[in-house]
Amino acid sequence: MTGTPFLEVRNLTVEMKGESGAIRVLDDVSLRIERGRTMGIVGESGCGKSMTALAIMRLLPPGFEITAGQVLVEGEDITRVPEARMRALRGNDISMIFQEPMTSLNPVFTVGDQIAEAVKQHQGLDAGAAEQRAIEMLKAVQIPGAEARLHAYPHEFSGGMRQRVMIAMALACQPRLIIADEPTTALDVTVQAQIFALMRELQQETGTAIMLITHDLGAVAELADDVAVFYAGKRIESGPAGAILRHAAHPYTSGLMSCTPRLRLSAAARDGAAVLREIPGMVPQLGRMPQGCRFAPRCPLADDRCRSVMPPDVEVGPAHAAACWKAETEVMA
Amino acid sequence: MSDELLRVNGLKVHFDAGRAPGGGRRTVHAVDGVDFSVRKGTSYGIVGESGSGKSTIAQAIMRLVPITEGSIFLKEHQISGLEGQSLRAVRDRFQMVFQDPFSSLNPRKKARAAIREPLDLLGIGDEKGRDKVAEDMLAAVGLHREAGRLFPHQFSGGQRQRLCIARALASRPELIVCDEPVSALDVAIQAQILNLLRQLQAEMGLSYVFISHDLAVVQYVCDEVAVMYLGEFVEKAPAAKLFSSAMHPYTWSLMSAALSPEAERGTLAKRPLLGGEPPSPTAPPPGCRFAARCPFATERCRAEKPALRGFGEGHRVACHYAGELEPPIPELRRAA
Numbered sequence: 001m002t003g004t005p006f007l008e009v010r011n012l013t014v015e016m017k018g019e020s021g022a023i024r025v026l027d028d029v030s031l032r033i034e035r036g037r038t039m040g041i042v043g044e045s046g047c048g049k050s051m052t053a054l055a056i057m058r059l060l061p062p063g064f065e066i067t068a069g070q071v072l073v074e075g076e077d078i079t080r081v082p083e084a085r086m087r088a089l090r091g092n093d094i095s096m097i098f099q100e101p102m103t104s105l106n107p108v109f110t111v112g113d114q115i116a117e118a119v120k121q122h123q124g125l126d127a128g129a130a131e132q133r134a135i136e137m138l139k140a141v142q143i144p145g146a147e148a149r150l151h152a153y154p155h156e157f158s159g160g161m162r163q164r165v166m167i168a169m170a171l172a173c174q175p176r177l178i179i180a181d182e183p184t185t186a187l188d189v190t191v192q193a194q195i196f197a198l199m200r201e202l203q204q205e206t207g208t209a210i211m212l213i214t215h216d217l218g219a220v221a222e223l224a225d226d227v228a229v230f231y232a233g234k235r236i237e238s239g240p241a242g243a244i245l246r247h248a249a250h251p252y253t254s255g256l257m258s259c260t261p262r263l264r265l266s267a268a269a270r271d272g273a274a275v276l277r278e279i280p281g282m283v284p285q286l287g288r289m290p291q292g293c294r295f296a297p298r299c300p301l302a303d304d305r306c307r308s309v310m311p312p313d314v315e316v317g318p319a320h321a322a323a324c325w326k327a328e329t330e331v332m333a
Numbered sequence: 334m335s336d337e338l339l340r341v342n343g344l345k346v347h348f349d350a351g352r353a354p355g356g357g358r359r360t361v362h363a364v365d366g367v368d369f370s371v372r373k374g375t376s377y378g379i380v381g382e383s384g385s386g387k388s389t390i391a392q393a394i395m396r397l398v399p400i401t402e403g404s405i406f407l408k409e410h411q412i413s414g415l416e417g418q419s420l421r422a423v424r425d426r427f428q429m430v431f432q433d434p435f436s437s438l439n440p441r442k443k444a445r446a447a448i449r450e451p452l453d454l455l456g457i458g459d460e461k462g463r464d465k466v467a468e469d470m471l472a473a474v475g476l477h478r479e480a481g482r483l484f485p486h487q488f489s490g491g492q493r494q495r496l497c498i499a500r501a502l503a504s505r506p507e508l509i510v511c512d513e514p515v516s517a518l519d520v521a522i523q524a525q526i527l528n529l530l531r532q533l534q535a536e537m538g539l540s541y542v543f544i545s546h547d548l549a550v551v552q553y554v555c556d557e558v559a560v561m562y563l564g565e566f567v568e569k570a571p572a573a574k575l576f577s578s579a580m581h582p583y584t585w586s587l588m589s590a591a592l593s594p595e596a597e598r599g600t601l602a603k604r605p606l607l608g609g610e611p612p613s614p615t616a617p618p619p620g621c622r623f624a625a626r627c628p629f630a631t632e633r634c635r636a637e638k639p640a641l642r643g644f645g646e647g648h649r650v651a652c653h654y655a656g657e658l659e660p661p662i663p664e665l666r667r668a669a
Binding site: 044045072151158159160189190191192193194196197200201215216217218219220221222223224225241245247255256257259260261262263264265266267268269270275276277278279280282 | 375382383489490518520521522523524525527528546547548549550552553564570572573575576577586587588589590591592593594596597598599600601602604606607608610662664667
């Protein structure tokens with residue numbers, strides 16, 4: 001890939017300052033998100049997916065700090081810009097959709113006020129124009145009766161409708177990147193399907209890039225162009241979604257693939273259920289990282305080298321890298 | 334049937350929801366007349382969206398909510414009619430595993446005490462015997478025997494769910510009601526717990542009522558499946574039958590919305606997706622409850638309520654047009 005991507009994270013390290021010294025929660029993470037494309041960020045909870053998003057937005061919780069690396073937005077390193085510049089970027093160029101729409105909406109303001117606030121703040125629209133934009137946005141996310149719903153409060157919406165309101169807020173300032181952190185985890189499958197279809201449609205219309213944080217490989221297959229897999233604070237595999245889902249190079253990625261239950265319809269439903277493979281054990285605790293490859297204690301392929309030396313990122317295919325001593329280069333047809 | 338363990342007949346659970354705007358009371362029809370039975374050593378799955386009433390069925394079986402109408406039999410015991418001491422006398426036979434392993438364990442009780450608690454309450458065995466059972470159960474769910482000394486916060490989410498399973502197993506029940514037991518867990522841990530449930534079933538001859546919103550998970554665990562919508566079963570069948578020849582449009586829409594890691598990008602966009610959301614259970618519509626969202630609905634559906642009808646091999650469907658409609662899912666068309 002050539003040219004400057006919209007967002008590039010370079011060797012980002014985030015540490016938590018504790019009484020017993022600093023604990024690394026993100027370790028040397030690099031990724032790039034191209035304009036108009038969707039990047040899926042996958043991994044188990046506690047692997048650093050959300051932390052990466054918060055570090056990009058500079059919204060890390062107290063006690064957490066970026067200690068190395070850069071976050072480049074069109075070449076500008078935003079880890080060092082003043083807070084005022086950051087405030088201009090947030091919402092305007094990069095906006096965020098959170099997992100739980102009820103806790104991220106303010107219960108005492110109408111949804112119209114909340115959408116309008118963003119455009120007033122960032123785009124300097126007056127009250128009338130901002131309200132007009134709020135109506136447009138509610139229509140864009142297919143909320144029926146947008147003019148009337150403008151004056152409704154968050155509790156008057158269902159979970160799926162609230163997530164649509166969140167998407168409307170995120171899109172109101174026409175950002176170039178939307179970070180969606182598990183946007184459908186709290187929703188029913190039929191509503192999830194509606195939200196995914198909506199996100200795709202809106203992306204095609206607006207050309208925004210999306211960073212989709214999810215633990216669901218099915219969601220990645222549905223939406224993502226590119227994928228980064230996280231494990232224990234490290235990005236352990238990245239590449240085009242098709243390559244990763246079909247030829248995972250890292251044993252953790254292939255482990256995730258094989259422990260995802262598949263719906264088997266038609267004739268396949270009559271076969272006895274195949275046994276779901278497991279990844280034994282669990283993600284290591286922060287501050288208690290094993291030596292060498294962090295996945296080694298759970299990895300079926302691990303040997304002495306894996307347990308003693310951290311593997312570097314190895315190029316295994318076009319734009320496809322994996323941090324594994326055992327990763328084999330793809331045989332390209 | 335002689336190997337029938339649990340039998341639920343015409344179960345209704347209604348809740349009072351306060352005064353209606355026009356006078357009178359509002360009633361939530363959480364469960365509105367469901368029948369099913371679970372054979373010994375098998376798993377009965379109930380799938381549906383949130384608000385469909387599936388968790389209320391679980392709570393009704395466990396006698397955690399008042400039953401409005403209908404009966405529940407565990408073998409010869411009519412557990413829906415028991416109260417107080419006589420209910421406690423059969424409590425050891427059926428236990429429950431909840432969705433959230435964080436809120437379903439007392440943070441101030443050590444693991445051993447948590448697993449022992451049902452035995453303490455039911456007065457099963459003596460002190461030493463109960464500790465032994467707790468250790469055995471820890472081992473059975475794949476935790477260390479010594480882990481009983483630890484508090485819940487010292488366990489991970491997956492380990493806590495193992496603890497909850499160990500607690501449910503302690504009284505040697507025949508039936509375990511699992512209410513979304515893996516939906517709070519990461520996919521790698523989910524696979525571990527699903528395999529553990531299957532292994533325990535094979536070893537101990539357990540029966541499960543397994544409640545989930547995830548069709549793939551239900552297919553992995555269950556022998557029979559019921560699909561629930563707004564308080565009612567709209568389709569039920571042996572699992573192999575349901576997943577190879579589902580007939581209800583709501584079942585199809587759940588199948589259409591399922592994601593797969595193998596799917597092409599944008600697969601959902603090409604499928605017929607269900608619009609809208611379920612109507613309120615306080616005022617269920619008079620005809621078919623799914624009619625408002627069903628792409629095939631006619632005037633008849635909106636006016637006349639379809640009953641469950643049999644289509645052979647235990648397959649029952651509540652749709653006026655069952656068997657006449659073309660499934661919108663290519664895999665199902667090929668099978669037909």
